[in-house]
Amino acid sequence: MTDPWYALAERLGGIAYGGDYNPEQWPQDVWQEDVRLMREAGVNLVTVGVFSWSRFEPRPGTYDWNLLDTVLDLLHAHGIAVDLATPTAAPPPWFSKAHPTSLPRTASGTRLTHGSRQAFCPSSPDYARAADAIVTALATRYACHPAVVMWHVHNEWGNHNALCYCDASAAAFRTWLRDRYGTLDELNELWGTDFWGQRYGDWEEIDPPRETTAFRNPGQELDYRRFSSDALLARHRAETALLRELAPGIPVTTNLLGTLEKKIDGHSFARHSDIVSIDHYLVAADPANHIDLALNADLARGMAGGRPWLLMEHSTSAVNWQPVNVPKGPGEMRRNSLTHLARGADGIMFFQWRQSRAGAEKWHSAMLPHGGTAARTWGEVTGLGAEIAGLAEVRGTRVRASVALLFDWHAWWALELEARPSERLRYLDTVRQWYAALWDLGVTCDLVAPDADLASYAAVVAPSLYLVSAANAEALHTYVRGGGHAVFGPFSGAVDAYDRMHPGAHPGAFRDLLGLVVDEYVPLREDESVLLSDGSRTRLWTERVESRGCTVRLRFADGPVPGGPAVTRNSYGDGAGWYAAATLPAPALRGLLDAVCREAGAAPAASVPAGVEAVRRAADDRSYLFLINHTGEDVSVPLDGRTRLDGSVPPGPVVVPAGDVVVLREGGTAEQPARPHREEDR
Structure with missing residues (x-):
């Protein structure tokens, strides 16, 4: 299909x-x-x-x-x-009564009961x-x-x-680990089990990361997140395969x-x-x-x-x-x-x-x-x-985005495991702050996985990439060497896919691309802030950065690393790598991303007032501009050469009433949906 x-x-x-x-x-x-x-x-x-x-x-x-x-x-x-x-998200009461071991267990061992929805263990053979x-x-x-x-x-x-921690999940986890690592020696090496004497000598010794006395092994915890997602994905694929076999073409x-x-x-x-x-x-x-x-x-x-x-x-x-x-x-x-x-x-x-x-x-x-x-x-x-x-x-047309924002569940899981430098540095908070800055700038971006094809994007934004595999790191190096612009948020590139430190000084995955070394990560206490050289203040996070060829765009004016780089740019191949060594306040973050987008040639869909979105959907023969006013005031947008979908032509600037949406046709007409490109053309 x-x-x-x-x-x-x-x-x-x-x-x-x-x-x-x-x-x-x-x-x-x-x-x-x-x-x-x-x-x-x-x-x-x-x-x-x-x-x-x-x-x-x-x-x-x-x-x-x-x-x-x-x-x-x-x-x-x-x-x-x-x-x-x-209807598989809601097993009937008779099923749970007949198969009580299908009900999920928490990390502390509590067996949950029927009485809501999704009351099943993803690894339960009875449920399957x-x-x-x-x-x-x-x-x-x-x-x-x-x-x-x-x-x-x-x-x-x-x-x-x-996340279920029952015995069926434990058995399925061991099978998943065998498929992933092949040998216990490989697992022990990549989990770092010689720390705290956790080295495994038999697969049956491995349990889910249930509640224990102290910090759990982060490699084990990260893999359990992956296993749990894959267990549900296996059920999704099983149902999908049945539907495609019995009802092809739908x-x-x-x-x-x-x-x-x-x-x-x-x-x-x-x-x-x-x-x-x-x-x-x-x-x-x-x-x-x-x-x-x-x-x-x-x-x-x-x-x-x-x-x-x-x-x-x-x-x-x-x-x-x-x-x-x-x-x-x-x-x-x-x-x-x-x-x-x-x-x-x-x-x-x-x-x-x-x-x-x-x-x-x-x-x-x-x-x-x-x-x-x-x-x-x-x-x-x-x-x-x-x-x-x-x-x-409008249907069948596509949004044109010149910026990719990397969004990765694996990096999210790893960043928020136990025993990190600061539990206050949260993945979604960082992503939302960086996305909001792009939204304020009017720049449309696709949120994609780190292994996505990035070649068509003028700029790549990675707000929080604490974990990155060697393959994905190399792909980003290739992208920048080829002329792309990539900007990374703080604490990025620190660990590999197994939550092990990348070799050498921080940020191991991007040290050469960024032309710098992070000597030390310096999180801030809740009541602390640091003055930046532009007069704004940053909270939450700073880093002790040493240049290895990068240009400093913004510095720390006081705090733990006075005079140190806070924002940098480094020419790398035909492109540039940018780095924010702090959780920047909104004006400084907008300034950084504006500089990156301008240099990369990533422009907004239209010039609009603050609080107004402009997004373009297009096909080969036509395009549509959506203007969405989130403010309480009417706004005027200086556009011409567009028509409304009813065929009327707005006189002069387009007025978008408070809280309203205006859709403009920018060329051509269509009665049929645009046919998507063939897979081989994508």
Whole structure:
């Protein structure tokens, strides 16, 4: 399957719009009203069956398809396509009772109980057999149903159960380690087990990194993170293989969680999905949550290799799981949705269609709220549906980004293990700070894995790359020697893929590329700050840097290393390597990234006022400029030669009202989606 999005777009006739549909929560006489209102709202795709295992298989091996048969036929009759989910994220109560050892154990040995979702050990053979059986039965029955246009595998892999420490997990971990290392001598060498007398003489001596007396072996802990992610990935691949065998030609997706999920490697799951999907939810307490939204959209696009992706879930208003669940203001849901669309999504979906009356998520907003069609949210949902339909010509186009930001779950895991120089240096904090600086500069970036092909990017930004493999480090050297610009954040390049120090002085992986040596890492206490030579102050982290040919762009004016380099640039081959030896304050960080982007030739999509996003989606014959105003004031953007999608030509500067979104066509028209490039052209 080379063009899954093109085939899906043909079936839908436009951009995907809809949400999770859970008819089992409602009496059958409500279903007719649901499909009528879906049509009114412009819904063309719904996800069905996510948590329905106990309905589909009420007793072991006994299947009841009456509900699903009726619902799929009803949706198809009303022109609504279905993303049919495998219900394996919610094993039924009978399964947990019959197989109590399938329930996960914590690191302290506590066996968790049934009563929520994802109550299973990823390595449980009993779970694997039961999951494969329900997936096989589901796919066999509905492979040819005309409503089914996509398969939805599981739900939010690893959200609640990624790390299990039971005996089944221990046995699976040993097998994983044998496959990875081959011999115990290799494992002992790379884990550094001679420290604290941990050397292993038999595979059976190795357990998961359960709670113990002191610090756990970091190599073991890091590999357990990898193993746990791979155990869930094995289940994803198993379900996907069954679906592809029994229902060939129907694309497969799964809803990943982006930065909301630390415990699984999202890049690896994306590589085994036909269409990349994510869920994204705003953090209400964050006044700049729209920047985090953009970050996760760019991460989804990066995981998709630049191809269109699907926003599988977001909220129409408040969620139910934050300390204070603040509803979205008027127009905010539309602005959020169109921001995802601007950044490459070809589908805008919600959790869920009809707001629940009971259960843990009854206070989670939905497309059809408790108040029904009289509620404010319903008016916004129907208005957005009409607008999404009018944007159909945008689908299939791609976001053009000249900067790559390296995002790596392995570096995230390693940085935040025990016994680091400072527990206050947090991976996501650093990534978000650097991304926010690029967002402020208006520079669009793809968030990609360190092993991605970087050749097409003018600049590469690595905010936090504490761990980097020798192969990925060499690829970055090659990229810069060939004329690229790479900028690294503090504490980058320190350890290899096994959390061992790279040979020689710090930063071992990038010492030559950066033309410097870090003599010592100097984290700051909570109440400390250091003056920089530009007059700003930095907190959290500094480093004692010695130049080995680099040019100093900013210095520490006081603190532990007065006069020492804080920001450097080094010519390397035909390119340049830049380094920040501190957690820079926002103005200094913007200044650094602005200098890098200017020198590399990475320009914003358009010149816009502060608080306004400008993002471009394009195909060979046309492009579209999205202007998104996150401020409380109308703004004027000096653009000409563009038209609105309704064909009107804005007179003079384009005015973007407060909190509004304007989409401009920059050339050409289209009634059909752009066909994605062939794999061999990518």
